[in-house]
Amino acid sequence: MSKAPAAAGDTLVKTAHDxxxxxxxxxxxxxxxVPVRGALRPARLRAVSGVDLDILRGEILGVVGESGCGKSTTGRAVLQLIxxxxxSVTFDxxxxxxxxxxxxxxxxxxxxMIFQDPFASLNPRMSIGELIEEPLLVHSGGSAGERRARALETMDKVGISRQWHGxxxxxxxxxxxxxxxxxxxxVSSPEFIVADEPVSALDVSIQAQIVNLLESLQEDLGLTMMFIAHDLAVVRHLCDRIAVMYLGTVVEVADCESLYTRPxxxxxxxxxxxxxxPDPDVEREREQRILTGDVxxxxxxxxxxxFRTRCWKAQDVCAVTPPVLADAGAGHQVACHFPEDPGPADPGSPVKPTTATSANQ
Known part of the structure; x- marks a missing residue:
């Protein structure tokens, strides 16, 4: 398929990079x-604060955290949709x-980007074929026949019957x-996809199908993916590494197994x-860590x-100096003045959080 011509002066310049x-x-x-009642000027809401992330070629990086922690905003900012x-954000x-x-x-x-809500992200006035072909009009050009052929080929890849085209x-x-x-x-053959909670709006019976589809597409096409989710079980099944966010900041990054067994x-x-x-014996033995207070x-x-206002390990320094995301060995990064000693852990077994001796600040 022929590509749309680049505008004059649109040459992209690469810098030295890993x-x-x-x-x-x-x-x-x-x-x-954001507007504030009674104030003359709007207030500043910092949704994402000084985030550092590396997404490696061919990996699926999961981004998890509570609602409102800045996961989706980070994904949109990476793509420059916000x-x-x-x-700085660099791509290749x-x-x-x-x-x-x-x-x-x-x-x-x-x-x-794959958006969260399939009911709101598709134009109801456009047919399925038109919706899938639209990115080709924007990015690749080509004839109507070429666009249709490419759309039908992509429909086959994602398990959509060709009879749905119209x-x-x-x-x-x-x-x-x-x-x-x-x-x-x-359809435009991207290298990188941000999937913003792509299964959260779906029935549980359908979620596994979509997750398995994304996994097979990533393997078959060699995609790099940022998978945003709040379901930790889905993230563990799908992702290679995980970044944990809290109130606009990244607090921990690690490979999947290390994060789940040695947080x-x-x-x-x-x-x-x-x-x-699932194992009731293990569930009874492990210590539950319930956070107090609101975000x-x-x-x-x-x-x-x-995090210090909800943290059982907080001390005076936590109120003064923001912790930076630092290397903790074996590709594990953590932003904490008093990180947990990883210690030995059996793969798949829960790690009991240690009891803190200091009060919240």
Missing amino acids: PAVLVRARDLTVDFK RPSAG GVELTTQRGGRLRAMRRRMQ RYPHELSGGQRQRVGIARAL RHPYTQALLSAVPI PSPLNPPTGCR
Whole structure:
């Protein structure tokens, strides 16, 4: 298929970079202005605060955390669907935050997004074929026949019957609509996909089908993926590495097995202790770590460590100095002044959080 011609002056310039890293974010920050009753000026809400992430070629990086922690905003900022307030995002060595117009459009052909809600993300006035072919009109050009052939080929890949080509979204189930959303993301042959909670709006019976589809597509096409989710069981099944977010910051990054069996950050320990274990004997023996208090408002986050107001290990330094994401060995990074000693752990066994001796600050 012929590609749309690039505009004059749209040449992309690469900088020196680690070839193993496809996407790199440094000090990524996203602010929103929100109205405040009685105030003359809107307040600043920092949804993402100084996030550092490396996404390696061919891997699936899971991003997890509570609702409102900044997962989806981070994904959209990486794709430049939301412009960052500060920081850097590079894709294959190209700085994205400085790109505009045709240059950014050329990069977006290589980066696509699968949205959370298949009921809201598809235009009800467009047929399934038109929806899948639309990215080709924007990024690749080609004749109507070429676009149709490419759309039908992509429908085959995601398990959509070709007879649906002329149907409309309201005629499909939720799982079928999400397959259409996946086809839209794949049709332009991207290298990187952000999947923003792609199964959370679906019935439980359909979720496994979509997760298995994403896994097989990633393996067959060699995709790099950022998988945003709150279901820790799904993330463990699908992802190679996991980044844990809390109140706009990344608090821990590790490979999947290491994070689930040897969590270093207190917040990660609390998240994992809430995941049920099928074995009732193991479930009874492990210690439950229940967080107290509410998540602080991002309009007025705590000083120092943002988790300290709910942390059982917090000490005076936590209120003064924000912890930085530091290497803890074996590819494990943690942002905590008092990280948990990993110790030995059997693969798949729960790790009991240690009891803290210090009070919350």
